[in-house]
Amino acid sequence: MEYDFDTVINRRKYGDIKWNVGEDELPMWVADMDFRSAPEILKALDERLKHGVFGYTSVTDEWYSAYADRWRERYGFIMDKSRLAFCSGVVLSITAAIGALTGKGDGVVLMTPVYNAFFNCIKRNGCRLVENPLRYENGAYSVDFEDLEKKLSDPAVKVLILCNPHNPVGKIWDKETLKKIGSLCKSHGVTVISDEIHCDITRPGMKYTPFCSVSEECAGNCIMCIAPTKTFNLAGLHTAAVYVPDKSLFDKVREKMSENGCDEVNAFAEPAAVAAYKYCGEWADRMCEYVFENRRIAEEAVNAAGAKAIKGDATYLLWIDTGVRGADVSKIIREKTGLYMNSGLSYGAPGDGFVRMNLACPRSVLYDGLDRFARAVKAL
Numbered sequence: 001m002e003y004d005f006d007t008v009i010n011r012r013k014y015g016d017i018k019w020n021v022g023e024d025e026l027p028m029w030v031a032d033m034d035f036r037s038a039p040e041i042l043k044a045l046d047e048r049l050k051h052g053v054f055g056y057t058s059v060t061d062e063w064y065s066a067y068a069d070r071w072r073e074r075y076g077f078i079m080d081k082s083r084l085a086f087c088s089g090v091v092l093s094i095t096a097a098i099g100a101l102t103g104k105g106d107g108v109v110l111m112t113p114v115y116n117a118f119f120n121c122i123k124r125n126g127c128r129l130v131e132n133p134l135r136y137e138n139g140a141y142s143v144d145f146e147d148l149e150k151k152l153s154d155p156a157v158k159v160l161i162l163c164n165p166h167n168p169v170g171k172i173w174d175k176e177t178l179k180k181i182g183s184l185c186k187s188h189g190v191t192v193i194s195d196e197i198h199c200d201i202t203r204p205g206m207k208y209t210p211f212c213s214v215s216e217e218c219a220g221n222c223i224m225c226i227a228p229t230k231t232f233n234l235a236g237l238h239t240a241a242v243y244v245p246d247k248s249l250f251d252k253v254r255e256k257m258s259e260n261g262c263d264e265v266n267a268f269a270e271p272a273a274v275a276a277y278k279y280c281g282e283w284a285d286r287m288c289e290y291v292f293e294n295r296r297i298a299e300e301a302v303n304a305a306g307a308k309a310i311k312g313d314a315t316y317l318l319w320i321d322t323g324v325r326g327a328d329v330s331k332i333i334r335e336k337t338g339l340y341m342n343s344g345l346s347y348g349a350p351g352d353g354f355v356r357m358n359l360a361c362p363r364s365v366l367y368d369g370l371d372r373f374a375r376a377v378k379a380l
């Protein structure tokens with residue numbers, strides 16, 4: 001089936017955060033897509049709307065099966081449905097998980113540069129940020145295991161948040177890397193929270209590895225956070241899940257989620273997730289083809305403009321090294337051209353001189369953004 005990713009849809013009408021910018025500005029920041037969601041999801045939501053009764057609701061058996069079937073069919077990973085729980089957002093589930101596993105002042109490890117909301121999850125729980133900066137060599141990122149082991153060996157460090165695949169650097173972690181992280185964390189008594197929200201958005205032909213699937217050791221020491229929201233553009237519906245194979249860990253996290261109120265289901269969260277995972281595999285594949293072609297075009301244009309596009313196999317987010325250190329480059333670019341990208345600095349100190357460009361947009365919008373980028377970079 002043919003799907004339309006080319007039509008430009010006006011998103012200024014309903015308070016969309018990404019598009020809350022000036023008339024002449026072009027937003028390529030917040031990680032959602034400018035595409036309409038899959039037709040099967042719109043149909044399911046329409047049916048739910050027509051039912052007309054929106055009382056308190058919970059998830060059904062179909063919801064559990066939709067997740068389990070999706071991970072079995074797409075990733076060969078078998079879930080125990082009794083360890084799966086609804087959550088109204090991945091960030092909320094991470095906040096709850098940290099709360100369940102730490103006391104005030106405990107350390108939480110982040111591999112920076114990394115998704116900015118993680119910093120707040122740590123702060124909100126009164127915990128201490130422990131950075132394990134990724135190695136950046138010859139335009140590529142890898143885990144600094146020597147430093148990681150040092151950080152994990154502090155007895156006050158209780159949690160590591162893994163971004164799998166990694167936002168913003170666009171990296172799919174290979175099985176060996178995940179296994180090593182898992183075994184180091186286990187041996188130092190550090191629990192892994194694996195944020196896998198970007199897992200479906202990968203280069204066609206490539207797949208991510210669920211952290212829990214790597215080994216028994218990983219499965220027994222992990223809280224996996226997943227959602228259909230990035231893949232199917234549903235962030236405003238607040239629908240996500242946690243999967244925790246270990247029973248006592250699962251109970252602790254669920255209790256904290258309930259305490260925080262983030263286990264409450266809204267009437268549209270369930271049908272959207274079920275339709276996405278049951279019927280929209282082909283839409284997701286076509287979307288990945290489209291955004292990875294956008295990535296190819298953007299990498300070429302960014303490099304030609306004199307900046308460095310970091311090669312990535314996951315996410316629709318392009319991580320760009322402008323080479324200019326010690327200034328908020330995204331702010332300068334926005335002022336000069338109206339192109340609004342995320343500042344690299346919001347992902348931690350190693351993001352100095354970088355910007356993050358969201359490529360999940362129609363191609364005509366992409367070309368506009370790349371033109372503005374080229375103009376701005378020449379004048380930096």
Ligand SMILES: Cc1ncc(COP(=O)(O)O)c(C=O)c1O
Pocket residue numbers: 031088089090091092115163167195197198227229235240
């Ligand atoms: C790695 C990562 N985790 C979580 C989120 C947000 O998830 P949610 O909206 O479910 O809180 C994002 C959004 O950009 C993200 O990039």
